[in-house]
């Protein structure tokens with residue numbers, strides 16, 4: 294506890310979620326210690342560098358470091374001595390060769406921390422986990438911590454979006470506190486006081502429900518996207534227009550327009566692996582049928598990528614081999630440099646595999662893409678990537694791409710053909726400028 298009575302916080306795992314949480318909590322006035330096993334990441338953060346792209350975060354990191362309230366370490370001993378509330382923010386990726394979540398990182402983090410917990414503290418899971426994980430980790434903590442059952446575990450799932458991470462952390466729509474006691478709720482309330490003072494709604498519930506809320510939320514969002522993309526498939530079959538259809542649905546307040554953008558579909562480090570892990574866990578506990586639709590949500594989403602490649606092929610007269618293709622976008626969505634399960638790179642790699650000369654450009658994810666896929670070629674700008682292209686394929690809807698004028702692009706390409714994988718461009722404007730414009734689900 295610091296002199297003002299606020300709990301001291303540790304944040305274990307300083308990736309997209311943990312670094313954001315640690316920095317924002319320090320800016321909100323807490324004493325925070327960020328902990329990671331990746332020494333390089335810790336050194337970068339300690340020297341004021343955010344190791345990934347997130348608008349607004351570098352400025353807040355500078356402010357937090359300057360205040361002296363934020364420090365970073367690789368030592369779990371320091372973490373145990375320092376923290377009153379320990380947030381677990383390590384990765385829970387998909388296991389290779391399985392749909393299940395890989396819980397080895399969170400298991401390792403708890404095993405490293407527990408031996409240093411010799412007083413009454415709260416450990417708070419924020420990572421996205423299969424239901425039942427918290428119960429298992431509670432047992433592990435009680436077994437390994439010198440303070441035994443005085444150490445409590447709570448679950449506080451995180452709903453932030455990359456690209457809006459700062460705002461989502463400082464002003465979330467809601468906080469979900471999965472707790473086993475009033476004491477744990479009181480500790481969580483103390484750890485989120487400035488956020489709660491804004492009137493943020495809190496749902497107090499049990500640990501299993503808190504774990505489930507998170508995967509249910511991501512599953513709902515994924516389902517909404519695949520729903521509109523399923524409608525796109527139907528539209529294509531009959532020559533109807535999914536954009537007009539989506540706009541019409543969105544005007545119904547009960548449906549709403551958010552997460553109803555048709556196109557190449559969802560990717561990233563969370564939605565795809567979370568729906569798969571949820572379906573897998575549901576099968577394990579004997580309720581697989583209840584969420585079997587998530588398999589279809591996943592299938593619809595994967596088909597979008599294949600269909601985008603087909604659309605490019607159709608526009609090129611049936612052959613990709615030897616064609617020069619500009620692939621605009623690498624990140625899984627704009628305002629992020631995250632390329633985990635990025636639909637854009639999936640499409641670019643498939644076209645490359647089919648013999649096309651693909652040149653990728655992305656405003657911020659280029660370095661990550663280059664490192665992960667050195668076999669692809671990369672441009673220095675959107676126009677550079679499009680030099681002499683037979684077709685331009687927009688795969689991530691960065692505003693930089695939207696701003697490019699059809700006539701400016703016409704001056705560098707070989708053929709005026711464009712596939713708009715994200716419904717980001719004004720079809721009428723491009724067609725009026727003499728371009729062959731194609732988009733998924735539009736006649």
Ligand SMILES: NC(=O)C1=CN([C@@H]2O[C@H](COP(=O)(O)OP(=O)(O)OC[C@H]3O[C@@H](n4cnc5c(N)ncnc54)[C@H](O)[C@@H]3O)[C@@H](O)[C@H]2O)C=CC1
Pocket residue numbers: 305306307308309310311328329330331334382383384385386398399401402405419420421422451452453454455562563
């Ligand atoms: N990225 C996002 O926007 C959101 C992520 N989540 C969930 O948060 C969790 C973390 O996701 P990201 O931050 O995206 O992953 P990430 O891969 O960016 O970060 C994970 C961090 O944990 C560290 N780590 C691994 N093992 C460790 C250990 N034993 N001890 C300490 N640190 C360790 C890694 O070095 C890495 O820095 C996942 O469960 C994810 O589903 C939830 C909401 C939003």
Ligand SMILES: O=C(O)[C@H]1O[C@H](OP(=O)(O)OP(=O)(O)OC[C@H]2O[C@@H](n3ccc(=O)[nH]c3=O)[C@H](O)[C@@H]2O)[C@H](O)[C@@H](O)[C@@H]1O
Pocket residue numbers: 421451452453454455456511514518551552553554555556557558559560561562563564625626
């Ligand atoms: O669990 C997580 O990590 C996070 O996952 C998503 O956040 P994020 O992955 O940052 O990105 P989203 O904005 O949800 O976009 C996900 C994908 O869906 C795609 N998308 C989104 C909306 C839409 O209408 N259509 C569509 O194809 C995006 O292009 C992107 O590839 C959720 O929105 C967050 O609430 C959640 O915390």
